[in-house]
Amino acid sequence: MVAIPQTVYRADRSYAWNYGHAPHLPRVRRIPPSPGGRLFDRDINSRLGVAAGPLLNAKWIAGYARLGYDVLTYPTVTSTFRPAYPLPNIRLVESREQAAVALRRPHAKGAPTLAVSLGLPSMEPDVWRKDVRRAKDALTTGQLLIVSVAGSLPPGGDPEALIADYARCAGWVVEAGADAIEVHLAVPDPFAEHAQMIFENVPLSAQILYRVRTSIGRPIVAKMGMFRSPRLLHETATKLAPWTSGFVLVHGVVRRVVDEDGKAAFEGAGRDLAEVVGADTFAVAARQIEEMLAWRKAGAWDRVILGVGGITAPARAIHLLHEGADVALVATAALVDPLFATRVRALEAPRPSEGGSAPLPTNGASSARARSASPRSEPRRQSRRSKRPASRRRTKHAVR
Numbered sequence: 001m002v003a004i005p006q007t008v009y010r011a012d013r014s015y016a017w018n019y020g021h022a023p024h025l026p027r028v029r030r031i032p033p034s035p036g037g038r039l040f041d042r043d044i045n046s047r048l049g050v051a052a053g054p055l056l057n058a059k060w061i062a063g064y065a066r067l068g069y070d071v072l073t074y075p076t077v078t079s080t081f082r083p084a085y086p087l088p089n090i091r092l093v094e095s096r097e098q099a100a101v102a103l104r105r106p107h108a109k110g111a112p113t114l115a116v117s118l119g120l121p122s123m124e125p126d127v128w129r130k131d132v133r134r135a136k137d138a139l140t141t142g143q144l145l146i147v148s149v150a151g152s153l154p155p156g157g158d159p160e161a162l163i164a165d166y167a168r169c170a171g172w173v174v175e176a177g178a179d180a181i182e183v184h185l186a187v188p189d190p191f192a193e194h195a196q197m198i199f200e201n202v203p204l205s206a207q208i209l210y211r212v213r214t215s216i217g218r219p220i221v222a223k224m225g226m227f228r229s230p231r232l233l234h235e236t237a238t239k240l241a242p243w244t245s246g247f248v249l250v251h252g253v254v255r256r257v258v259d260e261d262g263k264a265a266f267e268g269a270g271r272d273l274a275e276v277v278g279a280d281t282f283a284v285a286a287r288q289i290e291e292m293l294a295w296r297k298a299g300a301w302d303r304v305i306l307g308v309g310g311i312t313a314p315a316r317a318i319h320l321l322h323e324g325a326d327v328a329l330v331a332t333a334a335l336v337d338p339l340f341a342t343r344v345r346a347l348e349a350p351r352p353s354e355g356g357s358a359p360l361p362t363n364g365a366s367s368a369r370a371r372s373a374s375p376r377s378e379p380r381r382q383s384r385r386s387k388r389p390a391s392r393r394r395t396k397h398a399v400r
């Protein structure tokens with residue numbers, strides 16, 4: 001298996017090993033200041049965060065919280081222990097037309113694209129409930145902890161059993177101190193005749209969100225994957241908006257993953273398909289995020305949109321934030337470049353001579369429709385930024 005260069009997660013070791021070995025992260029003397037933002041009616045130090053998964057537990061979260069990420073997501077937890085699939089779990093891939101192909105050698109340069117086949121591992125509730133509390137305690141003012149939950153279906157269980165299990169996990173997560181719940185809907189729909197994800201089953205998704213929302217007193221966001229068409233994205237968002245505080249997209253691109261000889265890259269039943277994440281997915285993920293932003297602007301619902309998917313260059317994060325995403329979340333970038341947040345912040349920070357924001361770089365991925373979404377949100381943020389005293393902005397992220 002090809003070593004994935006410079007990742008803090010050791011892809012050649014098991015999930016359990018990585019769980020027990022939080023990385024030694026670089027020390028940063030001074031985190032560049034960020035204009036900050038608002039999420040769930042709270043001030044946040046920056047609009048940068050880490051998506052569910054790469055930060056395996058409280059120790060990982062504590063480390064990244066010191067590196068300028070302010071929206072930290074705890075990986076998906078479930079109501080029973082679930083082991084990870086056997087190795088390999090993460091492979092470096094190249095997206096080709098028919099499939100994602102696991103590479104023998106890493107590319108000399110450029111951000112990686114990964115295929116992830118972990119199997120949604122979770123510790124026992126007794127373990128993660130205590131650990132979520134530790135993660136929350138590790139954060140400071142202006143940082144938020146989101147915890148991702150997924151339901152489990154007992155053998156022969158019906159939709160009600162699945163819905164109730166999502167709500168049970170969400171209740172435990174709230175007791176443990178999470179600021180918000182991410183309801184993971186980009187998981188296989190166990191009731192579908194044809195393979196689909198739960199977010200593609202709108203009535204089931206709506207019931208899950210409704211139950212979670214009415215059983216806990218915290219904001220909830222729905223994690224969704226790649227939509228098959230803009231129409232489905234629009235219909236789904238419109239129908240789910242009443243039951244959620246926001247959306248997190250795009251989870252990843254489900255693809256067949258083979259090695260260079262055409263054999264399955266991950267051995268074992270049901271592992272021919274895996275989530276492809278990272279650099280190559282940005283174009284499609286950004287298009288969907290921008291669609292969502294455009295519908296928010298055009299529609300009757302006003303929910304937060306947390307953008308994720310292929311944000312592996314600082315300009316990509318800045319671009320999505322500029323387009324109106326409330327927060328940019330990274331997973332692959334956090335693993336290959338823990339200092340990613342500091343690089344984004346350096347681009348965002350006001351230049352001393354100008355006293356305002358640096359010009360926003362663009363990667364050319366914007367659409368005319370999405371561009372029209374930004375005027376609504378930008379002035380709102382500008383006015384909040386301007387209320388923040390300059391002295392606080394400059395000093396509060398200093399880490400020594």
Ligand SMILES: Cc1cc2nc3c(=O)[nH]c(=O)nc-3n(C[C@H](O)[C@H](O)[C@H](O)COP(=O)(O)O)c2cc1C
Binds near residue numbers: 053251
């Ligand atoms: C190692 C790893 C583990 C992940 N585990 C989870 C998880 O537990 N729950 C989840 O919703 N997404 C999980 N994801 C998906 C990420 O949250 C994210 O949606 C995806 O990686 C796309 O972001 P990226 O292109 O920045 O990597 C995981 C991703 C990686 C790389």
